[in-house]
Amino acid sequence: MNLDGFSRLAGFVLLIVSLSPSYLAAQQKPDNCVGCHTALGDERLAEPAKHFAEDIHATKGFGCVSCHGGDASDAEMSAMSPAKGYIGKPKGTKIVEVCGRCHSNARFMRQYNPALRVDQVTEYYSSVHGRRLKESGDPKVAICSSCHRTHSIRPPSDPRSSVHPLKVADLCGSCHAEAKIMAQYKIPTDQLEKYKKSVHWTLLSVKGDLSAPTCNDCHGNHGATPPGISWVGNVCGQCHVVNTELFDKSRHAKVFIQMGMPGCASCHDNHQILQTSDEMLGLSEPAVCIRCHSAEDRGGKSAAAMRTLIDSLGKEYDKAHSILLKAERSGMEVSQAQFELSEAKTALVKARAAIHAFSVVVVKKEVDPGLQISAKAHTRGLKALEELGFRRRWLVVSMAIILALVGAIVVKIRRMERKEQ
Amino acid sequence: MMFRNGDRKIEEIWLWLDERVGLTEIFKLVKKKDVPVHTHTVWYYLGGMTLFLFVIQVTTGILLLLYYRPSAEEAYESIQFLMTEVEFGWLIRSIHSWAANLMVFTLFVHFFSVLLLKAYRRPREVTWLSGMGLLGLALTFGFTGYLLPWNELAYFATRVGTEIPGAVPLVGSFLRRLLRGGDDVTGATLTRFYGIHVAILPALTTLFLGLHLFLVQKHGMSVPPDVERQSKEKKVMPFFPNFLLRDLVGWLTALAILAALAAFIPAELGKKADPFQPAPVGIKPEWYFMFMFQTLKFLPSYILGIEGEILGVLGFGLGGLFLALIPFLDRRTARGETSRLFTWIVIAIIAYMVVLTYLGYTVSPTK
Amino acid sequence: MAQWSMGGIVDRRRFLNWFLGTTAGAFLFTVFYPISRYLVPPKVQESTSRTVTLALKPADVKFNTGQIFRFGSQPAILVRTPAGELKAFAAVCTHLACIVQYRNDLNHIWCACHNGHFDLNGLNISGPPPRPLEQYVVNVRGDQIVVSKGA
Numbered sequence A: 001m002n003l004d005g006f007s008r009l010a011g012f013v014l015l016i017v018s019l020s021p022s023y024l025a026a027q028q029k030p031d032n033c034v035g036c037h038t039a040l041g042d043e044r045l046a047e048p049a050k051h052f053a054e055d056i057h058a059t060k061g062f063g064c065v066s067c068h069g070g071d072a073s074d075a076e077m078s079a080m081s082p083a084k085g086y087i088g089k090p091k092g093t094k095i096v097e098v099c100g101r102c103h104s105n106a107r108f109m110r111q112y113n114p115a116l117r118v119d120q121v122t123e124y125y126s127s128v129h130g131r132r133l134k135e136s137g138d139p140k141v142a143i144c145s146s147c148h149r150t151h152s153i154r155p156p157s158d159p160r161s162s163v164h165p166l167k168v169a170d171l172c173g174s175c176h177a178e179a180k181i182m183a184q185y186k187i188p189t190d191q192l193e194k195y196k197k198s199v200h201w202t203l204l205s206v207k208g209d210l211s212a213p214t215c216n217d218c219h220g221n222h223g224a225t226p227p228g229i230s231w232v233g234n235v236c237g238q239c240h241v242v243n244t245e246l247f248d249k250s251r252h253a254k255v256f257i258q259m260g261m262p263g264c265a266s267c268h269d270n271h272q273i274l275q276t277s278d279e280m281l282g283l284s285e286p287a288v289c290i291r292c293h294s295a296e297d298r299g300g301k302s303a304a305a306m307r308t309l310i311d312s313l314g315k316e317y318d319k320a321h322s323i324l325l326k327a328e329r330s331g332m333e334v335s336q337a338q339f340e341l342s343e344a345k346t347a348l349v350k351a352r353a354a355i356h357a358f359s360v361v362v363v364k365k366e367v368d369p370g371l372q373i374s375a376k377a378h379t380r381g382l383k384a385l386e387e388l389g390f391r392r393r394w395l396v397v398s399m400a401i402i403l404a405l406v407g408a409i410v411v412k413i414r415r416m417e418r419k420e421q
Numbered sequence B: 001m002m003f004r005n006g007d008r009k010i011e012e013i014w015l016w017l018d019e020r021v022g023l024t025e026i027f028k029l030v031k032k033k034d035v036p037v038h039t040h041t042v043w044y045y046l047g048g049m050t051l052f053l054f055v056i057q058v059t060t061g062i063l064l065l066l067y068y069r070p071s072a073e074e075a076y077e078s079i080q081f082l083m084t085e086v087e088f089g090w091l092i093r094s095i096h097s098w099a100a101n102l103m104v105f106t107l108f109v110h111f112f113s114v115l116l117l118k119a120y121r122r123p124r125e126v127t128w129l130s131g132m133g134l135l136g137l138a139l140t141f142g143f144t145g146y147l148l149p150w151n152e153l154a155y156f157a158t159r160v161g162t163e164i165p166g167a168v169p170l171v172g173s174f175l176r177r178l179l180r181g182g183d184d185v186t187g188a189t190l191t192r193f194y195g196i197h198v199a200i201l202p203a204l205t206t207l208f209l210g211l212h213l214f215l216v217q218k219h220g221m222s223v224p225p226d227v228e229r230q231s232k233e234k235k236v237m238p239f240f241p242n243f244l245l246r247d248l249v250g251w252l253t254a255l256a257i258l259a260a261l262a263a264f265i266p267a268e269l270g271k272k273a274d275p276f277q278p279a280p281v282g283i284k285p286e287w288y289f290m291f292m293f294q295t296l297k298f299l300p301s302y303i304l305g306i307e308g309e310i311l312g313v314l315g316f317g318l319g320g321l322f323l324a325l326i327p328f329l330d331r332r333t334a335r336g337e338t339s340r341l342f343t344w345i346v347i348a349i350i351a352y353m354v355v356l357t358y359l360g361y362t363v364s365p366t367k
Numbered sequence C: 001m002a003q004w005s006m007g008g009i010v011d012r013r014r015f016l017n018w019f020l021g022t023t024a025g026a027f028l029f030t031v032f033y034p035i036s037r038y039l040v041p042p043k044v045q046e047s048t049s050r051t052v053t054l055a056l057k058p059a060d061v062k063f064n065t066g067q068i069f070r071f072g073s074q075p076a077i078l079v080r081t082p083a084g085e086l087k088a089f090a091a092v093c094t095h096l097a098c099i100v101q102y103r104n105d106l107n108h109i110w111c112a113c114h115n116g117h118f119d120l121n122g123l124n125i126s127g128p129p130p131r132p133l134e135q136y137v138v139n140v141r142g143d144q145i146v147v148s149k150g151a
Helices: A005-019 A031-039 A043-054 A064-068 A093-103 A120-126 A128-136 A144-148 A165-176 A179-185 A191-196 A199-205 A215-219 A229-236 A241-249 A251-258 A298-329 A335-357 A360-420 B008-021 B023-032 B041-065 B075-084 B089-116 B125-147 B152-163 B172-180 B187-219 B225-229 B239-264 B287-298 B308-324 B331-335 B340-362 C009-039
Strands: B034-037 B235-238 C051-054 C065-071 C074-080 C086-090 C101-103 C108-111 C116-118 C124-126 C135-141 C144-149
Touching: A031 A043, A031 A064, A043 A064, A064 A093, A093 A120, A093 A128, A093 A144, A120 A128, A165 A179, A165 A191, A165 A199, A165 A215, A191 A199, A229 A241, A229 A251, A241 A251, A241 A335, A298 A335, A298 A360, A335 A360, A335 C065, A335 C074, A360 B239, A360 C009, B008 B023, B023 B239, B034 B041, B034 B239, B041 B089, B041 B187, B041 B239, B041 C009, B075 B089, B089 B125, B089 B239, B089 B287, B089 B340, B089 C009, B125 B152, B125 B187, B125 B287, B125 B308, B152 B172, B152 B187, B172 B187, B235 B239, B287 B308, B287 B340, B331 B340, C051 C065, C065 C101, C074 C101, C074 C144
Parallel strands: none
Antiparallel strands: B034 B235, C051 C144, C065 C074, C074 C086, C086 C135, C101 C108, C108 C116, C116 C124, C135 C144
């Protein structure tokens, strides 16, 4: 092509401008790209164009050219020339580069969403996925498009997004639960199955509590890496603060690290974290303590003692609660007693958290006040039922009066009628 | 006169009232009233017993009115307050609840004894009709009163119960809307039922009861046909004071039973009604509606192309009509002959009601 | 008392009439005593399950403090915010039903069991609680504080 000086300048400016991110804002309209691709009648080519209108980038004014380069105003095949910046379908690290071009640029991103992070690429290359991609060019690892998809990207808060909290587990599982894909890496593939049995998944999927953790909350999303043994507690402790604080001060903390045991996950498992119960504590199945302890060692004895304490408080609380309920149902006024009993419930919850200090003294400190309160409430309940007894005694008196009156009348009738005869 | 020597003051008061109200006249009428004495005399007490229990209901009902609040937001709490904070509130409410059941029971016994002893025959046909009216009013009292605590059981029982008139062809849905004060059972239903229970029904009952009692006084006590036919000398006892004192014995015994029931099995309250919760398993109506409820449950969904429920409701309507017209249908009794047929029909009806009621409580609700 | 020495039918009749009269009187007493006690309104005039009048003077509730009181049979917390507003909430933590408390160092409500935090609108802002605290309506009526459940 023989371009005169002016056209060359224009073309150069156009090239620079088309590559410069700041210009990309709301200038390029994808008209011709979309127009051709949808009219071609080839499903494979039409698909990206069809879905792109719902993509968040489209709604912000970005077009095909923003990522793929080229010239949207050109209606010919020349629109897709490398001279115009066209890169075709990016693969591997190229994808990371394309996404990162905007998403790592703080100045650029704050025009659209000042709250979005801009370190995803940095995080990504610290992850197992990123490291493998950089070092060995592994084509099977997850990259941006694996999770976020390509032409229908939506923010994670959008329920239709591929990375919405409810979808994350299955998304990770699409590779990590497939034996065929994971075979060469020698990692287990049962995490998804186990997670789906966990209380966290139940909270997410059944109770709809979106703050419950899924894969990325513990593993990180862009910097995805399994937590190290020594910092499992820090991960769990993000939410379970009290338990973690107590655990860190306990004798188990150092011992677990020395033994290479993964902190919280030693007793609670890492993926199949089930609803806890008092039965996990103690020396009989299904307790977790017996994995290491027995009735002969100090730890085992502590476990048994703690279990006894917690059970006793649970039982006393239940006893008081049910007698007050019985009194209430019989029509007695027991709201003051029930109010005071609720403190015992608090004590029970605190005692269960206190187990993580693995010290009988700490647990006893929570249990004792609870026992006192429960006993007092139980006494109140007994008194209320006694009042019921008082009613029955009053009844006997009034029945006696009525029956006496009836007797007197009967005698009166008899005498009256005898006289009449 | 009838006063003994020591009652000078009472005699003075009597004379003062007599001059103004005409007590002597009234007393003469009362003294005239005689009650036939024969093997079936015991059934004569049941009408008076029902009346006594009704008076108990009115008294305890008025007392309850002083604390009850007829709105969906406050009804349950006001009864809870009544049961726990008001002195003897539990007693008044429990007696009201138990006396309602006892009254319906004695009413049914009175009803069936009249049927079996053929007391409906001439000239007591209007007495019979006014009695049928009172039966309907009593059952309506029970149905409307049941909802007033606005608890879970009552709410769902009322839901089911008001659904049934909806099955009547043509006017069904209008009737249901009229009863419920809307399309669903809501606070509007509660207010409506309250108005019916404390104003409309008492007013109607006053009319019907007045008529019924007047006619009973006018015609006196009916003597069963076979006793009438006997040539033996007809024994009687004066109503005042003999029969009345015996009445009193029965009434006081009933009161003692009510007090015992109130103390040992006080009225329950249960949970507050929550329209957004699913219905609990095994909703049951009060025992006096159980036989109808269970019959409807047993009927197949479709009989000869018509919905089973509609046929059931129409059936009950026809049954009620039949019973109301018995004095006119029982020709043999009207002629003075024994009518075995109608005796057996009544026994069959009693058996049907007893068996269906029993089944209602024993058949599993999930069948 | 009756002259028993005089024996005979007259005395028995007199005794019977006396007995009849006395039992009738006792009977009327057992009927009218409960009714008259019933008619007297109880000290607690309203059910405490919907509104509660506190035994506190508004002037005694200091700024940036909170205290537990009884609402029906449940614990509730009365808070005077740092800005001076009176607020009340159900004190039952929405996580595992522990009783919450007011932290004047954090200027908001806190649950000691698992470190749950609630702001001064009752919203759960940190920790495990999944739902906000139920908020009650607080009214000052002269020298009284009246807390009631909202509509």
